[in-house]
Amino acid sequence: MPMILSKANENMTRKQRELFDREQLILDTAQQILNQQGTQGLTMDRVAAEIEYSKGTVYNHFSSKEEIISGISCRCMDNLTELFGRARDYNGSHRERIAAVGIAQSLYAQLHPVEMQNMQLIKSADVRDKISEEKQLELLQIEQKITGIVLEIVRDAMNNGDIPQDQPFIPDSIVLGLWSMGYGSNLLHMSGIPFKKLGMQQPLEMAWVNSHKLLDSYQWRPLSTTFDIYALREKLCKDLFPEEMKQLNSPK
Amino acid sequence: MPMILSKANENMTRKQRELFDREQLILDTAQQILNQQGTQGLTMDRVAAEIEYSKGTVYNHFSSKEEIISGISCRCMDNLTELFGRARDYNGSHRERIAAVGIAQSLYAQLHPVEMQNMQLIKSADVRDKISEEKQLELLQIEQKITGIVLEIVRDAMNNGDIPQDQPFIPDSIVLGLWSMGYGSNLLHMSGIPFKKLGMQQPLEMAWVNSHKLLDSYQWRPLSTTFDIYALREKLCKDLFPEEMKQLNSPK
DNA sequence: ACCTGAACACCGTTCAAGT
DNA sequence: ACCTGAACACCGTTCAAGT
Numbered sequence: 001m002p003m004i005l006s007k008a009n010e011n012m013t014r015k016q017r018e019l020f021d022r023e024q025l026i027l028d029t030a031q032q033i034l035n036q037q038g039t040q041g042l043t044m045d046r047v048a049a050e051i052e053y054s055k056g057t058v059y060n061h062f063s064s065k066e067e068i069i070s071g072i073s074c075r076c077m078d079n080l081t082e083l084f085g086r087a088r089d090y091n092g093s094h095r096e097r098i099a100a101v102g103i104a105q106s107l108y109a110q111l112h113p114v115e116m117q118n119m120q121l122i123k124s125a126d127v128r129d130k131i132s133e134e135k136q137l138e139l140l141q142i143e144q145k146i147t148g149i150v151l152e153i154v155r156d157a158m159n160n161g162d163i164p165q166d167q168p169f170i171p172d173s174i175v176l177g178l179w180s181m182g183y184g185s186n187l188l189h190m191s192g193i194p195f196k197k198l199g200m201q202q203p204l205e206m207a208w209v210n211s212h213k214l215l216d217s218y219q220w221r222p223l224s225t226t227f228d229i230y231a232l233r234e235k236l237c238k239d240l241f242p243e244e245m246k247q248l249n250s251p252k
Numbered sequence: 253m254p255m256i257l258s259k260a261n262e263n264m265t266r267k268q269r270e271l272f273d274r275e276q277l278i279l280d281t282a283q284q285i286l287n288q289q290g291t292q293g294l295t296m297d298r299v300a301a302e303i304e305y306s307k308g309t310v311y312n313h314f315s316s317k318e319e320i321i322s323g324i325s326c327r328c329m330d331n332l333t334e335l336f337g338r339a340r341d342y343n344g345s346h347r348e349r350i351a352a353v354g355i356a357q358s359l360y361a362q363l364h365p366v367e368m369q370n371m372q373l374i375k376s377a378d379v380r381d382k383i384s385e386e387k388q389l390e391l392l393q394i395e396q397k398i399t400g401i402v403l404e405i406v407r408d409a410m411n412n413g414d415i416p417q418d419q420p421f422i423p424d425s426i427v428l429g430l431w432s433m434g435y436g437s438n439l440l441h442m443s444g445i446p447f448k449k450l451g452m453q454q455p456l457e458m459a460w461v462n463s464h465k466l467l468d469s470y471q472w473r474p475l476s477t478t479f480d481i482y483a484l485r486e487k488l489c490k491d492l493f494p495e496e497m498k499q500l501n502s503p504k
Numbered sequence: 505a506c507c508t509g510a511a512c513a514c515c516g517t518t519c520a521a522g523t
Numbered sequence: 524a525c526c527t528g529a530a531c532a533c534c535g536t537t538c539a540a541g542t
Contacts, residue, residue, distance in 0.1 A: 038378055043515060054527045055517085065516065120439070126290055128444035140446065147450055169461060172453040176437070177462035180455055181429070184436025187372070188428075192380035194392065198399055201424040203432055209421060210429035210466060217465035295534060306508045307536085317535065 023061050025051050027071050034072065035114050039121075042069075066122075066130040070139060073122040076115045077142045080108050084149045086240045094157035095220055099229075100236045101150055102182060102211050106204050107237075107244050109186040116186060150175050163220045170218065177214050181207055208233065275313050277303055279323050286324065287366050291373075294321075318374075318382040322391060325374040328367045329394045332360050336401045338492045346409035347472055351481075352488045353402055354434060354463050358456050359489075359496050361438040368438060402427050415472045422470065429466050433459055460485065 029050045034042045044065060048055040062068045087100035109116045121127060128136065154171035157163050163170065185207035188195075195202060212224040237245050281302045286294045296317060300307040314320045339352035361368045373379060380388065406423035409415050415422065437459035440447075447454060464476040489497050 040378065044517085045515070056519085056527055057525085059517070060525080063517095123439075123443040123445065126292065140449070143445060144450055147452070169453055169458065173458045173461050176440075176453060176455055176458040177433070177465070180436030180440055180459060180462075181433045182436070183440060184432030184434070185428070187375075187439065188432055188435060191375040193375065193395060197392070198396055200399070201421055201428060203428055206421065206425045206428040207432060209425050210432075213429070213469035214462060214466050217469040296536085297534070308508055308538085309506085311536070312506080315536095 019061075022051075022053075022057075023071075026058060026061055026068065027075060030068050031072050031075070031115070034118065038114065039117070063132060064130055066127050067132065067135055069118055069127070070122050070131045070135050072115065073119045074135075074138055074142055076112065076119055077139075077146060080104065081142065081146045081149070083108060083241070083244075084146055088149050088153055090236070090240060093222065094153055094160060094162050095215065095222060096232065096236065097153050098150070098157070098178070098215065098220075099212070099232060100240055101153065102178065102208065103233060103236055103241065105182045105186065106207065107241055107248065109189065110204070111244060111247055113190055117190060120187065147175065147179075150178070157220060163218055167218065174215075174218055174220075178211055181211055181214065271313075274303075274305070274309075275323075278310060278313055278320065279327060282320050283324050283327070283367070286370065290366065291369070315384060316382055318379050319384065319387055321370060321379070322374050322383045322387050324367065325371045326387075326390055326394055328360075328364065328371055329391075329398060332356065333394065333398045333401070335360060335493070335496075336398055340401050340405055342488070342492060345474065346405055346412060346414050347467065347474060348484065348488065349405050350402070350409070350430070350467065350472075351464070351484060352492055353405065354430065354460065355485060355488055355493065357434045357438065358459065359493055359500065361441065362456070363496060363499055365442055369442060372439060399427065399431075402430070409472060415470055419470065426467075426470055426472075430463055433463055433466065 026047060030042060030047050033046055033050065037046075042065075044055055044058060047068070048058050051058070062071065083104035084101055087097050087104055090097050090100050122139070128139075131139075151171055154163070154174050158165060158171060163174075167173075185203040188203040208229065212229050216223050216225070278299060282294060282299050285298055285302065289298075294317075296307055296310060299320070300310050303310070314323065335356035336353055339349050339356055342349050342352055374391070380391075383391075403423055406415070406426050410417060410423060415426075419425075437455040440455040460481065464481050468475050468477070
């Protein structure tokens with residue numbers, strides 16, 4: 001039974017630190033393979049060979065391949081959480097902050113398409129049942145954290161009087177609306193569907209338009225009719241995600 | 253090289269008919285296994301055993317497991333297309349028709365969760381590249397057809413004056429907005445995310461609210477402020493999808 | 505010309521043996 | 524107590540042999 005070492009800790013013994021480091025090494029390696037060779041290229045043999053330990057040792061840390069995938073997903077969601085955090089702490093209107101969340105999500109999907117696929121994989125299907133309860137709890141906590149950030153922005157906006165309170169289901173409906181639209185457009189973007197061939201716009205571009213349409217419909221002020229959403233996007237990208245923009249624009 | 257026999261045809265020889273029937277038998281069987289045993293329960297061995305032919309014969313029809321999955325997906329998208337068709341032909345306002353599309357999507361996801369997962373699987377990842385060009389074309393054509401229905405409703409509404417024309421990106425943006433929101437909320441619904449535990453509403457329920465919010469934002473008349481969206485849902489379910497509602501409410 | 509199923513390659517998982 | 528890697532089970536795919 002492998003120890004749960006999701007978080008580093010001051011009080012760890014040398015042995016525990018070693019185990020923790022190796023767990024990170026395994027995840028590092030697995031993620032690298034995933035990025036270079038895709039989902040099907042990620043095999044336990046390859047991971048073991050790369051870290052120069054045996055397969056048995058890998059299984060001492062992760063009791064199945066799914067747990068490794070889940071571990072990678074958790075890392076990615078942590079990274080995404082960090083981006084969301086920047087959005088929440090942005091020194092602007094609440095509407096600008098929630099817009100920044102959308103940008104963060106879209107940027108992340110474009111920068112890390114393979115990981116994004118994986119996060120989707122782990123969320124669905126029987127995969128979630130295959131992982132241990134501890135790892136499931138870890139997943140849940142990160143999901144709570146990331147949802148919490150968005151909820152917090154919406155609640156703050158309500159308290160600030162930016163959103164009329166006489167609407168049913170808010171703030172949940174707003175969070176879920178943005179979430180599903182962002183999630184769906186990301187997946188459509190990554191799908192092989194040839195939107196150009198279908199004579200259509202790109203999903204991610206339309207998500208930007210549509211999320212503002214949705215916020216307008218909730219009367220979240222300032223309404224997008226009073227400002228330029230593209231100027232806002234440029235400003236937020238420059239202020240909050242300069243590094244990410246550079247990565248996105250640099251040739252791979 | 254197996255023949256492409258997606259569609260039945262009057263002029264087929266007896267031999268061709270036999271091949272076509274067997275292809276259908278394989279898909280029937282595979283879909284049944286998929287529903288009973290899940291994605292991982294669907295193996296080529298099991299399919300071969302069930303149809304009482306050898307694995308080699310299965311491979312004469314489908315050159316990989318992915319092609320079988322793709323075949324199942326095509327069937328499902330055909331079924332969904334039929335539901336969408338009912339929505340388009342509904343004798344009501346255009347706004348009611350587009351709402352019916354949303355209901356169709358949601359109903360289908362609830363009635364056939366496993367198939368829905370599969371459609372998502374085939375859309376993404378490297379899976380699409382693993383199938384033959386012919387099958388890829390088949391997929392594309394169905395996607396075009398199903399997108400076409402939604403586009404048609406939106407265009408008709410515009411021509412009818414239900415939607416102000418002075419908005420950028422329409423009708424594409426509306427189609428993609430509804431599509432990504434519907435797609436995203438379906439996937440969130442099927443994901444293992446415990447929304448109740450997170451203290452949130454259900455994604456599918458919020459999708460109904462939010463898609464009307466989105467349509468309102470595009471000023472698609474009649475606005476949802478002038479009618480009861482829940483009464484509309486009941487009416488549409490009763491008029492268009494009575495059988496599906498019965499299935500949904502009957503104990504499994 | 506079509507079908508068969510043994511054989512192969514690959515990969516996740518286990519566990520007896522080694523240190 | 525921890526690590527190892529041979530062995531096992533399973534599954535997608537191929538193809539020589541059979542009819």
